Amino acid sequence: MTTKHVICVSSTVPRLSSVVRQLLPSAEVIDATPDTDGKSEIPLNTEVLFGDTPSIISHIKKEKGELKWAQSTWAGVESIFEAFPKPPEGVILTRMGEGFGRLMAEYVVGHIFVKELSVLNLHQQQKEKLWDKSPVQGRRLLTSLTIGILGVGSISTEIARLCKAVGMTVWGLSRSTKEHVPEFDHLSTLADLCSFLAGCDYICNVLPGTPETTNMLSGDVLKCCKSKRPIFINVGRGSIINEESLLSAFKNKWIGGAVLDVFCKEPLPPESPLWSHPCVTVTPHISGPSVAESIAKTFVKNYEKYTNKQRLNYIIDWTKGY
Numbered sequence: 001m002t003t004k005h006v007i008c009v010s011s012t013v014p015r016l017s018s019v020v021r022q023l024l025p026s027a028e029v030i031d032a033t034p035d036t037d038g039k040s041e042i043p044l045n046t047e048v049l050f051g052d053t054p055s056i057i058s059h060i061k062k063e064k065g066e067l068k069w070a071q072s073t074w075a076g077v078e079s080i081f082e083a084f085p086k087p088p089e090g091v092i093l094t095r096m097g098e099g100f101g102r103l104m105a106e107y108v109v110g111h112i113f114v115k116e117l118s119v120l121n122l123h124q125q126q127k128e129k130l131w132d133k134s135p136v137q138g139r140r141l142l143t144s145l146t147i148g149i150l151g152v153g154s155i156s157t158e159i160a161r162l163c164k165a166v167g168m169t170v171w172g173l174s175r176s177t178k179e180h181v182p183e184f185d186h187l188s189t190l191a192d193l194c195s196f197l198a199g200c201d202y203i204c205n206v207l208p209g210t211p212e213t214t215n216m217l218s219g220d221v222l223k224c225c226k227s228k229r230p231i232f233i234n235v236g237r238g239s240i241i242n243e244e245s246l247l248s249a250f251k252n253k254w255i256g257g258a259v260l261d262v263f264c265k266e267p268l269p270p271e272s273p274l275w276s277h278p279c280v281t282v283t284p285h286i287s288g289p290s291v292a293e294s295i296a297k298t299f300v301k302n303y304e305k306y307t308n309k310q311r312l313n314y315i316i317d318w319t320k321g322y
Helices: 016-023 053-063 078-083 101-116 119-127 154-165 190-198 221-225 243-251 292-307
Strands: 006-010 028-031 048-051 069-072 092-094 146-150 169-174 186-189 202-205 231-234 257-260 280-282
Touching (some): 006 016, 006 053, 016 028, 016 292, 048 053, 069 292, 101 154, 101 231, 154 169, 169 190, 186 190, 221 243
Parallel strands (some): 006 028, 006 048, 048 069, 069 092, 146 169, 146 202, 169 186, 231 257
């Protein structure tokens, strides 16, 4: 008789445990949804924990019991490194490397359309009952535009795929040399950062927050952009550029604007000048919302590897920082 694996789902994502139960009818799925204080009761016989990062950290620190593998519902892992300076013994930790890509791609392309079609300007004109065609003078075809994506991982590839589908030229920048990736028209490394930035009409950051990427665009790095004045879209981590450097880039007209979904400090403090800056669109870290069906499918892919004793996808690597 085959013993059932005990999977505990501890997440605030609505319906996640029921979706996992539907996808894995042969497993024993336990629901330990966190309460309003973020606390949850995870049974000590839990072998596999699929949960939000705070639940995983709390369970491992308190008493991990029979836990062998913990899959986070989050893509970011900074809080895990803060909680565990070195990998916890006896437990494999994985992050959500997939499950957000299409949503984030639609966010990026949606904001490109908003910019290129002057949607915000035209909406303001409607409020003022102003009939003025000037906002769309000089409108550009998407086929004439280049987007540079910082990062060439699974989420970046989804963004690249959708940008190519609407006719854009797509460049990718990775921290190490990569072979040809069909979704990208051109690939560069950090050594070519300045020339990479200089050729873009849009720059989209999808890189994780690591010591190597922190302040990567701070200081006068964006000066390389002054000829084309691209729009900066940040769906990766706010730590890639500090607020002072971003404001300086606007003042010096190195970039033409920014769509910011992530920030060094979240929530963005009310006193931040980014809230009211005419060049900035602020969104509250919602470019990749957690949808139960999407992240559950990613978990199930890894679960199948786990039950077959194969190497899991997206194992958190303390040497790489993600």
